Amino acid sequence: MSVAPRRFTSRRAVTILLHGALVAAAVLTLSPFLWIALASLKTQIALLMGTVTFKPVAMNYSEVLFGNTSTFTRNFMNSVIVASVSTIIALGVGFLAGYSLLRMRWPRAVVNLFLLWAVVFNLVPPVTLAGAWYEVFRLVGLTNSLTAVILAHTTLHLPMALWLLSSFLREIPNELEEAAVVDGAGFVRLMRRVVVPIMMPGLVSTGILIFIFSWNEFPVALALTNNQSATVPVGIAKFAQENEIKYTQMAAASVLSAIPALLVLIFCQRFIVKGLTAGAVK
Structure with a gap:
């Protein structure tokens, strides 16, 4: 009786790990694009100073x-x-x-x-x-x-x-x-x-x-x-x-x-x- 729940638990754990790995891979892949998109909305001074919170600008x-x-x-x-x-x-x-x-x-x-x-x-x-x-x-x-x-x-x-x-x-x-x-x-x-x-x-x-x-x-x-x-x-x-x-x-x-x-x-x-x-x- 306890075999089925164990199999279900192991499958669920594998599914969670797989989805976690896919999410981590997506984050690593998209991070450079997100950084570039944010940099395009900063002023040159804000970017060089490494400002995290900033007011977006469209002048670039x-x-x-x-x-x-x-x-x-x-x-x-x-x-x-x-x-x-x-x-x-x-x-x-x-x-x-x-x-x-x-x-x-x-x-x-x-x-x-x-x-x-x-x-x-x-x-x-x-x-x-x-x-x-x-x-x-x-x-x-x-x-x-x-x-x-x-x-x-x-x-x-x-x-x-x-x-x-x-x-x-x-x-x-x-x-x-x-x-x-x-x-x-x-x-x-x-x-x-x-x-x-x-x-x-x-x-x-x-x-x-x-x-x-x-x-x-x-x-x-x-x-x-x-x-x-x-x-x-x-x-x-x-x-x-x-x-x-x-x-x-x-x-x-x-x-x-x-x-x-x-x-x-x-x-x-x-x-x-x-x-x-x-x-x-x-």
């Missing part, structure tokens, strides 16, 4: 958005263009390349080597490629342009798109495509009516990852841009000036720069969950 956001010397609005639009275009290109090329690897009659060794190259390329620090890209783009006349950053970001994130989309493509049964071909569907119709709808959660989740990585990329954008073409991370770094570091304005710009990623995650959460759990249950 006003200076970042409307200041005479601030270029954050231009940097924000540059990041939107770079992240959006590079994500679309990487998704399109990665999808077609993954479909070719898995559906065309390539030797198995070629497929494995190509996917292995995609993994190895992701291990290369982007900063090691920045110098070579700068020289190439200088020779072709694309120095300090958004086109150069878009091409560089597409190259950086294409291997990840190829690897992830190939994993999602493996989950699509060949019988579905064969049945569509038997019914007279051409390649374009096959992609539009069969493959892409099934792949949509994977495409969206992969696109979100690429967008966020492109939005936050710093060393390559720093090497390839100037004041006119700088992206958000480069613009935030410019608040650290020679004689002064504008911590509070840097914090305000950081909070503003996180808004697009948060909006994408909120509105596309359903696709992210489907994409991450695809193939887990059959």
Whole structure:
């Protein structure tokens, strides 16, 4: 009679410990973001003095958005263009390349080597490629342009798109495509009516990852841009000036720069969950 209550008590203890660990992990993860958000509402003096209780001010956001010397609005639009275009290109090329690897009659060794190259390329620090890209783009006349950053970001994130989309493509049964071909569907119709709808959660989740990585990329954008073409991370770094570091304005710009990623995650959460759990249950 006493076995059941003991089991119930042990399960409850495990559940409490698990939830406690999750809450502690959430607190540790969110603490830096909370500190930055609070710093953006302080004056520079209050932040440097470590004031705990303070009166919130909005002048940091006003200076970042409307200041005479601030270029954050231009940097924000540059990041939107770079992240959006590079994500679309990487998704399109990665999808077609993954479909070719898995559906065309390539030797198995070629497929494995190509996917292995995609993994190895992701291990290369982007900063090691920045110098070579700068020289190439200088020779072709694309120095300090958004086109150069878009091409560089597409190259950086294409291997990840190829690897992830190939994993999602493996989950699509060949019988579905064969049945569509038997019914007279051409390649374009096959992609539009069969493959892409099934792949949509994977495409969206992969696109979100690429967008966020492109939005936050710093060393390559720093090497390839100037004041006119700088992206958000480069613009935030410019608040650290020679004689002064504008911590509070840097914090305000950081909070503003996180808004697009948060909006994408909120509105596309359903696709992210489907994409991450695809193939887990059959």
